[in-house]
Amino acid sequence: MIGRDEELRLLRELLTDTAAGNGGALVVHGTAGVGKSALLRAVGTEAAEAGFRVLRTSGVETEQWLPFAALQLLLQPTIRTIKNLPAPHQQALGDALGATDAEPQIYRVGLAVLELLADEADRQPLLLLVDDLQWIDSSSSDVLKFVARRTHDLPILVVTGSRIHSPDAYSPGVLPDLRLEPLGPAAAAELLDSGAPGLPDPVRERVLERAAGNPLALVELPKAAQNLPAHFDDLPLTQRLEQAFAARTDSASRECRTFLLAMATEPTSPLSQLLTVSSRLAGSPVTVHALQEAIDAGLVGMVDRRIEFQHPLMRSAIYMRAPVADRLATHAALAAVMDDVPGRQLVHLAAASLGPDEELAARLERFADDSQARGKIAAAVPALGQAADLVRDPHRRTALLIRAAELASEINDHVNAQMLLDRADLSVLGPVERARLMLVSDSAAFEPDEPQRRIQDMVTAAADAFDAGAGGIAETLLWRAAARCFFQDGDTQVRSMAADELDRWNPDPDASHLLTVRAYTEPYRYGADVLARLGGLAPDPQDGRTLHFLGSGSMVIGDVGRAARYLAQATAVWRSQGRLGLLARSLASSWPRVYLGQLDRAREESAEGVTLAEETGERIVWLGVKATAALVATLRGEREDGIRAVRELRANSLFPGMPFASVMAQQVDGLLALFDGRATEAYELLARAFDPADPHYHSVSRWLLAPDLADAAVAAGTVEQARHLLADLPELAGRLPSEMMVVAHAYTQAVLAPDDSAEQTCTWALTALPTTWELSRARLHLHHGRWLRRQRRNVDARAPLRTARDGFVRVGARPWAEMAREQLRAAGESSGRQNANSGELLSAQEMQIAVLASQGLSNREIGQRLFISHRTVGSHLYRIYPRLGITSRGKLATALAALHEEQSVPGSQA
Structure with missing residues (x-):
């Protein structure tokens, strides 16, 4: 290739790394004709010469609505080895590739494909070449993204080519990308x-x-x-x-031009079918001589025994150059020979239509109904979109488009969902369609400057839908509006409006939906009642939706222990079902775990949550789990990781309009300053979270920062100012007696108490604090010990300081553990040195793997649980063993127990 030396050097380095077992992925993007396909062909040739097995696929516009079409093409050479996979993976691939009518679950298919390719790569390194990514069907695209993000421990390299303005750029910044520029x-x-x-x-x-x-x-x-x-x-x-x-093509024979038009219209059709269709259209036999003429003219070529146009622009040029009548006739002729492939047949029948066709629209809608019923949602979406173009009634047309957009959103195809909505005539919407439309657009409509207006519109639309008899749609939309009251900290008016609307419906007072909406919207009004009712529920442990409702509702009002339990159960349900978007949401359980002192598990869950949120496009979830990851790193003493995570959090485009995340970011910044000894700066940072005019203020979540504010106030000498900021806490804690509020009230009362009542208040506070909040209890012991030292009672100070140190060591809060050690030394007691953090030995995912392996799970079982290849699990384990000083799996449990015990030993005492 000419002028691509740097690009080829990069790709050769990737091939070398992949051959050594360190795979990866690269998205090559650029304008049409800039050389993406040529670069992919070149690297494919070099890879084959270097001993790689090369698998290829490409996107085709006409196949965008055929689920797993591109994946089927990619896996064709490996189809015989599917029988060697475990039964669940065989089933998943059978569902995806059409062997069964069962519902294909995208991430189960993704894991099955990953395992299939990992087994293939164990024999010979693999290069996957995916061209014209912008036209890949959404199901194949999701699976390929899943695989591409999990190749770093496998001899598999994924290289894709995509146009700059591709609807799906494969998450730039998540996968490495290479922009191909024009030649110099x-x-x-x-x-x-x-x-x-x-x-x-x-x-x-x-x-x-x-x-x-x-x-x-x-x-x-x-x-x-x-x-x-x-x-x-x-x-x-x-x-x-x-x-x-x-x-x-002007100088080509009529037979060749007819053949080229048929091929441009259905590029993946078998040669025999193309020749049959061309013969019908030409009125005389069209033979392989027409193909040879096209090859000799350099218009098409043979790749892996498949006929392909030399460039996608060539195909579109031939199609657009043909007269309209010829194009319509070609579509009709193709439809006539596709009785055995109803999906493709309908594509061509629709393309062959001019003007409305109610009968064909009804066929398309029935096909969509059948596809949806069998779980083939990716096929239903374009069928409904095409049906909408064939109906006369604008109301029905818009209803079809909204339904198509709903289904597109369900499979996370948000770009296509928005394109469908753009075609809808909003002037004909009724109340139910308007509510459905608002649900579809909700995830992409977080306006940082107008959150109150959006919440109000959603509540109004929910009310209208309820009055029109669409209770289910109304309930879901009102829940979304209530969630915004938490995420965007809705003002008093919209919170009251949402809560009152729910009351108007006279719902079951113990319904999970009602309790969650009330927790989100009016926690100080309904908090005590919600807490009481939550305590009396016994939800089905397999009902993920109800568990998530109850867990998230508990979390936002600070009922931390219950939130962690419910969300953990929901996580288990979604994990077993392979529903990664919902799993990412329930991994919000990592946040309450922080306050329970479960820092190791919070670290693992937040890291997994960040990965899955990026993968599934859960942008709001990403903010929450990223903020939790920043907080956990800071509390564990991993300062640079905390700084980096909070920087990434603040750089996110949604961050300015999300107080639920900004208050957490401010907490991290405040704690970093406090741990660095910058007490005044720490107080000023934390105090901003209690100022309603500040963007870091959150009317409920601020109370999680109250203990930090009190500590900073004592260190900075701003106790009176802190008391003023916390003046309304006692009254609000009475109205919302959740764990968060109880801790905030008791802790700040003790820390900010005057000297004449400090010891008595501290004793009361330790009794009031929940026993499960181990971190807060250790902090209060540290405060008590410090106060005793200020009173020159060093001997008395040693016991609470020792208790504090031991508590911090148990939970892994290194900065506070070091503070306790320093105070102990000042009180006349040696406390030894801190032991290594488990995070310094094992990453979050490595710790998950080690724990699961120590419990007796096989590599495949661990892979299925964590959605990675069993061979990746094996690679991790071989790196884990020497770090733990062991040589085999059987010694993992002992090594992990010893590591935990070592971290829990506070050091020698004098």
Whole structure:
């Protein structure tokens, strides 16, 4: 290749790393014709010569609505080895590839594909080449993303090609990407002269200027230079290329042109089918000679025994150049030979239609109904979109588009959902359709500057839908509005409006939906009642939806212990079902675990939550688990990790409008300052979270920062100011007696108490604190010990300081443990040195793997639980063993117990 030395160097390095077992992924993106396909072909050739097995697939516009079409093409060479997989993986692939009518669950399919490829790569390193990513069907795209993010411990390299304006850019910043730029002047001239030597200087200069470094243009424009229209130079580059391609077909025979149009209309159709259709259209036999003519003209080629256009623009050029009547006839002829593939048949019947066709629209809708019933949602979406174009009634058309958008959102295809909504006529919406529309657009409509208006609109739409008889839709929309009251800290008016609307419906007072809405909206009004009713419930441990409702409702009002239990149960349900988006949401349980002192588990769950939220597009969830990860790192003494995580959090585009996350970020910054000895700065940072005019203020979550504020106030000498900021805490704690409020009240009362009542108040506070809040109890013992030392009672101070130190060591709160040690030394007692953090030995995922392996789970069972390959599990274990000083799996339990015991030993005492 000319002018791509740096790009090829990068890809060769990736191949070398992959051959050594360190795979990866790369998204190559750039404009049409810039050389993505050529680069992928080049790396494929080099990989094959280096001993790789190369698997290929590409996106095709006409197959975007055929679930797993691109995946089926990719896996075709490995299809015989599927039988070697465990039965659950065989079942998942059978569901996806059409062997059964069962519902294919995307992430179960993804894990099955990962295991299939991992087994293949164990014999021979793999290179997966995925071209025209922008046209890959959504199901295949989701599976390929799942695999691409899990190849770093496997000899598998995934390289994809996508246009810059692709609807699915494969999460830029999550997967490595390479932008392919046009060639520089010297490389462009070299490429032109190598392909078209001897061009007259005027023509050569014209081509160089018009090609603008685009390699495809440099190759193709000279071939068509004599047949281009006068206005050619005024067209955009892509259109110039399309016209250049189309001009090359003018000299082809009628049979060849008919064959090329059939192939452009259905690019993946078998050759025999294309020849049959072409013969019908031409009115005479079309044979392989037509194919040979197209190959000789450089229009198509053979790749792995498949016929392909030399470039996607060539296909679109041939299709668009054909007369409309010929295109319609080709679609009709293709539909006539596809009785055995109803999905494809309907695609072509719809494309062959001119104007409304109510009968065909009804067929498309029935196909969508059947697809949805069998779990093939990705097929239902475009069927409904095409049905909408064929109906006369604008109300029905909009209803079809909204239903299609709902289903697109259900499979996380948010770009397509928005495109469908853009086609809808909002002026004909009734109350139910308006509520459905608001539900579809909800996840992408977090306006940082108008949250109150949006919440109010959602409540109004929910009320109208309820009055129209759509109770289920109304209930879901009102819950979404209530959730915004927490995420965006809705003002008093919208909180009351949402709660009152629910009351108007006279719901079951113990319903999980009602309790959650009340917790989200009016915690100080309904808090005591919600807590009492939560205590009397016994939800089904397999009902993930109810468990998540109750867990999230408990969490936002600070009922921390119950939140952790319910969300842990919901997590187990979603994990067993392979529903990664819902699993990411329930991993919000990592946040309450922080306050229970379960820092190791909070670290593991927040790390997994960040990964899954990125993967599934759960943007709000990402803010929460990222903030938790920052807080956990800070509390564990991993200062740089905490700083980096909070920086990434603040850089997120949604952050400015999300007080639930900004208050957590402020807590991290305040604690970092406090641990660094910058007491005044720490107090000022934390105090901002209690100022209603500050963007870091949250009317409920601020109370989780109250103990930190009190500690900073004592250290900074701002106790009176802190008492003023916390003046309304006792009254609010009475109205909302959750664990969070009890701790905030008791802790701050003790820490900020005057000297004449300090010891008595501290004793009361230790009794009031929940026994499960081990971290807060240790902090209060530390405060008590410090106060005793200030009173020159060093001997008395040693016992609470020792208790504090031991508590901090148990939970892994290293900065506070060191503070306790320093105070003990000052009180005359040696406390030894801190032992290594488990995080310094094992990453969050490695710790998960080690624990599960120590419990007797096999590598495959661990892989299924964590959604990684069993071979990745094995790679992790071989790295874990030497770090723990062991040589085999059987010694893991003992090593982990010893590590935990070592971290729990406070050190020698004098």
